[in-house]
Amino acid sequence: MPRDRRFEHAMAEVHRYIRALMARARERMQPQEEPRNLLEAMLVLRDAPGADITDDDVAANVMTLLVAGEDTTATSIAWALLFLGTDDALQARVAADARHALGDAPVCPTYDAMRALDSCEAVCTEASRLHPVAPYLSFEPLEDVQLSGVRLPAGTKMFMLNRPAMLDARHFADAARYDPQRWLRDRRRDGDSDAPTHEPRAWMQFGAGPRVCPGRHLASVEMRLVASMLMANFVARLATDPANIHEVCAFTMVPSAMPMRLQLRDKPVASH
Structure with missing residues (x-):
């Protein structure tokens, strides 16, 4: 079909x-640098002596970096x-x-300004705790190992x-409640033993350890930029009953629909 040929091209x-x-x-790389x-x-x-990695392997990973993170970030937003579209008080705070x-400025003008948008990232982080965009991670040991007494052959x-840990009361106080503020106040860092339970390591959207997602920081920047643009310029209202929105898992977990009605904050003109 013509569209198939366009895609292949x-x-x-x-x-x-x-x-x-x-x-x-x-060409840019300098020896020993x-x-x-x-x-x-x-x-x-790839270029190290005896490497078993090919240019095709590198190219495949570059392709992943170019296209793989888009749906995760967009779905978190x-x-x-x-x-945000069902909580006026929360939306007003984030908009402020x-x-x-x-x-x-209509959009974030500088890097320093972006760093001040913690609440914009927090609303996305907390949303993905309750509705994890990456609900599971897959692993494959390269050699025979034992994990907690269980033998795992290579391959x-x-x-x-991921979700059980993110909804566990041992990791997050009042774990079933949507509370982006929990990401803005981890008072245990100041030695407050009475602070609400908050274990950020249990939030596994980007994995952990040596296999952590290399695009996690770019994703947080994108979430800050998009959420701040929307909240600063528009009043957002969910245009359907929340009960009509369902989780659909197709590798990533996306909403079945998310119809929003946006109204300019400074003018009564509405756009959809």
């Missing part, structure tokens, strides 16, 4: 771009809108924080469910 262009990106990175980004780190490993950081496919 577009994919060929993407792959040519990735190879050119790799070539430019190699530490890699400055993830692409350079992969190329250093969508779930946050479910709560966003407008204070943005000033007169065993394991799927770890």
Whole structure:
């Protein structure tokens, strides 16, 4: 079909771009110099003597970095809108924080301003705790191991469910309640033993350890930028009964729908 041929042509262009990106990175890299980004780190490993990694392997990982994180970030924002669009007081607080950081600008103007948008990230983080965009992580041991007395031969496919830990009262106080404020006050860092239970390591949206998502910081920046733009400029209302919104798991867990009605904060003109 014509659309299939257009897709194949577009994919060929993407792959040519990735190879050119790799070539430019190699030209920039100086001998004995530490890699400055993830692409350079992969190329250093690829070019090391005896490496069993190919250019195809590097290109496949670059492709993942280019396209894999978009749906996770967008879905986190969508779930946050479910709560923002049904809680006027919460939306007013986040909107005030966003407008204070943005000033007169319609979007976040500087990196320093973005750093002040903690509440915009918190509403997305807390939404994905209750509605995890990545509800499970898959792992495969490269060699025979034992985990808590269970033998796991090399190549065993394991799927770890994330939500039980994120809804466990041992990790989060009042775990079933949507409370973005919990991400803005971890008083236990100040030695307050009476602070509400809050274990951020139990929030597993980006994994952990050596396999943690390399795009996690970019995702947090994107969530801050989009949420602040929406809250600073629009009043958002959920345009359906929340009971009509269901979780749909297709690798990532997305809402079945998230219809929002946006009204400009400074003008009575509505846009959808």
